[in-house]
Amino acid sequence: MKILTGNDLVSGDVIWWAGDGWSRQVGDSADVGERGDDLARTEEAALRVVGAYVIDATVSDDGVRPAHIKDRIRALGPTVRPDLMLKPNDADAGNWVI
Amino acid sequence: MYRYDSYDQSIVDARVEEFRDQVQRRLTGALTEDQFKPLRLMNGLYLQLHAYMLRVAIPYGTLSGKQMRKLGEIAAKYDKGYGHFTTRQNLQYNWIKLADAPDILAELATVEMHAIQTSGNCIRNISSDQYAGVSADEVADPRPWAELLRQWSSFHPEFTYLPRKFKICVIAGDDDRAAMKLHDIGLKLVERDGKIGAEVYAGGGMGRTPMVAPLINDFMPEDEIISYLEACLRVYNRYGRRDNKYKARIKILVHEIGVEEYKRQVEEEFAHMRTLGLNPPVEELDRIRAFFAPPAYDTGLSEDIDRADPAFALWVDRQVAAHKVPGYAIVNISLKPLTGIPGDASAEQIELVATLAEQYSLDELRVTHAQNLVLPHVKKADLYAIWQKLEEAGLAEANLDLITDIIACPGLDYCALANARSIPLAQKIAQRFAAAERQAELGELKVKISGCINACGHHHAGHIGILGVDRRGVENFQLSLGGSGAEDTSLGQITGPGFSEDGVVDAIEKVTDLYLAERESGERFLDTYRRLGMKPFKEAIYG
Numbered sequence: 001m002k003i004l005t006g007n008d009l010v011s012g013d014v015i016w017w018a019g020d021g022w023s024r025q026v027g028d029s030a031d032v033g034e035r036g037d038d039l040a041r042t043e044e045a046a047l048r049v050v051g052a053y054v055i056d057a058t059v060s061d062d063g064v065r066p067a068h069i070k071d072r073i074r075a076l077g078p079t080v081r082p083d084l085m086l087k088p089n090d091a092d093a094g095n096w097v098i
Numbered sequence: 099m100y101r102y103d104s105y106d107q108s109i110v111d112a113r114v115e116e117f118r119d120q121v122q123r124r125l126t127g128a129l130t131e132d133q134f135k136p137l138r139l140m141n142g143l144y145l146q147l148h149a150y151m152l153r154v155a156i157p158y159g160t161l162s163g164k165q166m167r168k169l170g171e172i173a174a175k176y177d178k179g180y181g182h183f184t185t186r187q188n189l190q191y192n193w194i195k196l197a198d199a200p201d202i203l204a205e206l207a208t209v210e211m212h213a214i215q216t217s218g219n220c221i222r223n224i225s226s227d228q229y230a231g232v233s234a235d236e237v238a239d240p241r242p243w244a245e246l247l248r249q250w251s252s253f254h255p256e257f258t259y260l261p262r263k264f265k266i267c268v269i270a271g272d273d274d275r276a277a278m279k280l281h282d283i284g285l286k287l288v289e290r291d292g293k294i295g296a297e298v299y300a301g302g303g304m305g306r307t308p309m310v311a312p313l314i315n316d317f318m319p320e321d322e323i324i325s326y327l328e329a330c331l332r333v334y335n336r337y338g339r340r341d342n343k344y345k346a347r348i349k350i351l352v353h354e355i356g357v358e359e360y361k362r363q364v365e366e367e368f369a370h371m372r373t374l375g376l377n378p379p380v381e382e383l384d385r386i387r388a389f390f391a392p393p394a395y396d397t398g399l400s401e402d403i404d405r406a407d408p409a410f411a412l413w414v415d416r417q418v419a420a421h422k423v424p425g426y427a428i429v430n431i432s433l434k435p436l437t438g439i440p441g442d443a444s445a446e447q448i449e450l451v452a453t454l455a456e457q458y459s460l461d462e463l464r465v466t467h468a469q470n471l472v473l474p475h476v477k478k479a480d481l482y483a484i485w486q487k488l489e490e491a492g493l494a495e496a497n498l499d500l501i502t503d504i505i506a507c508p509g510l511d512y513c514a515l516a517n518a519r520s521i522p523l524a525q526k527i528a529q530r531f532a533a534a535e536r537q538a539e540l541g542e543l544k545v546k547i548s549g550c551i552n553a554c555g556h557h558h559a560g561h562i563g564i565l566g567v568d569r570r571g572v573e574n575f576q577l578s579l580g581g582s583g584a585e586d587t588s589l590g591q592i593t594g595p596g597f598s599e600d601g602v603v604d605a606i607e608k609v610t611d612l613y614l615a616e617r618e619s620g621e622r623f624l625d626t627y628r629r630l631g632m633k634p635f636k637e638a639i640y641g
Binding site (some may be wrong): 007010011012013014044045047050053067068069070073074077078079080081084097 | 125126127131137145147148149150178193194195197439469510511512514516519521522525568571572573
């Protein structure tokens with residue numbers, strides 16, 4: 001699947017296109033198919049996102065998983081700061097990145 | 099320390115308000131990101147992997163207690179309670195909100211700080227020796243020249259849009275603690291016939307094409323340094339490549355046209371510059387120099403240090419350096435706890451170091467390119483009290499220049515340019531070699547890790563250097579040996595095929611085992627490597 005990500009213009013937070021708006025959880029990502037670039041332009045013009053780009057991802061029972069490690073780290077947070085990761089209570093969260 | 103005059107302050111204040119307006123226009127859509135990006139970068143604001151990142155300039159790595167306290171306050175108020183000291187002697191905040199950025203810059207301006215010259219193709223923040231002014235071997239305190247260069251280069255109209263970024267370093271002694279020859283221009287102050295001048299090195303750097311800067315002038319009198327640098331920059335600005343950012347640094351120009359031709363062109367330009375009378379008046383350097391006059395040191399102090407506490411004695415032996423004034427010492431504060439993140443400090447730790455600087459170090463501290471901190475003016479009698487406070491705050495690691503004192507860039511955990519994570523690898527190496535006896539046995543051993551070819555982690559200059567690369571979406575690490583950023587500057591050589599994260603830690607253990615087996619009396623790891631060459635180390639690693 002193809003998903004759309006970027007950073008919230010105001011907060012800078014990593015955000016994921018969820019079909020009807022943006023989410024901070026990669027698991028909410030919607031398949032954007034071939035519409036990603038158009039969506040990115042529209043959403044950037046609406047000042048809701050900055051630096052939006054389309055990436056490949058897979059979906060399984062564990063949820064949506066970006067194909068590249070860089071985007072998995074974006075999705076999770078810095079692997080060296082478990083307290084700042086989006087899954088702070090998941091001791092195995094770091095392995096999801098690798 | 100230098101204090102802003104009314105010009106400095108008004109320039110910085112005006113810049114804050116200008117940026118406030120630019121941010122507002124971005125938030126209302128009057129500016130697109132393409133229009134806004136160069137403006138925010140001129141104020142040190144990047145968009146990184148997780149959020150906006152603000153890089154704050156710390157000119158030549160010198161801070162007052164008040165400035166340090168402000169950095170801690172900002173970390174607590176606007177960030178997630180910590181900051182990251184970098185290999186450029188700067189500080190980065192990782193979690194900044196765009197709307198907060200002007201307020202942060204306004205707060206910085208109240209303590210004579212800013213984020214100018216921390217990005218863009220301009221002359222960047224000037225770097226220097228963290229022992230400036232307190233080291234016995236220097237011919238002069240290099241900071242007045244560094245400050246003069248700061249003033250000359252800030253908003254220099256001719257050098258604001260160079261082919262690429264430009265880094266200048268000033269040192270003043272034979273011991274190079276600032277990787278001077280790995281800068282675009284390095285100045286080493288020297289004395290000749292009772293006069294101060296500078297050896298000028300040009301065309302050094304790391305990145306994807308590392309080069310050690312060659313000497314292009316062996317004595318430039320102090321009152322002509324600015325004109326000479328102006329000539330160096332003019333030639334670079336004129337002929338540096340703008341068609342390919344990977345070939346745009348001055349090192350490529352010097353390499354491609356040759357050192358002699360570059361020198362010839364600089365001399366020609368310099369001859370012209372001399373006719374223009376552009377050197378700053380001597381009185382200006384004297385005015386700046388007055389700010390760096392030696393502080394009012396006490397006299398008659400005891401040289402004794404009570405070493406009864408063994409942990410304290412170990413720390414003294416490793417972290418405390420000789421000061422030029424009797425009774426005083428230089429304290430190195432490690433930001434490399436064995437399970438921590440190299441260069442990171444919490445808001446509380448920053449606050450503590452600010453207080454220690456005020457109470458014990460004549461209100462001054464330094465940031466090192468090795469991502470540590472320095473209290474430059476400490477009475478030996480106060481060392482134990484300082485150590486106790488550092489110990490309570492997790493800042494008393496005794497590992498300066500040892501294998502666990504690792505330089506590591508933020509890597510893929512934070513940086514949008516990175517290909518691999520540097521910090522977890524640094525932590526694994528530190529844990530593998532954690533035993534104090536083992537570290538001491540290995541002696542001086544500088545490990546430097548970069549998460550990409552841009553080399554912010556100075557891997558080319560590591561006795562052991564590690565470069566993270568992306569191998570089809572998987573982190574891979576290249577090992578290099580034999581680099582140095584010190585006075586014996588050299589570039590490391592790659593050992594061979596790369597490794598996984600665990601594999602590179604094993605490989606380091608093999609090369610250190612070989613070093614211990616083969617070293618001769620008094621040899622550091624680097625010395626043994628240089629004597630034996632790569633072959634036996636390669637055999638030890640790859641079999």
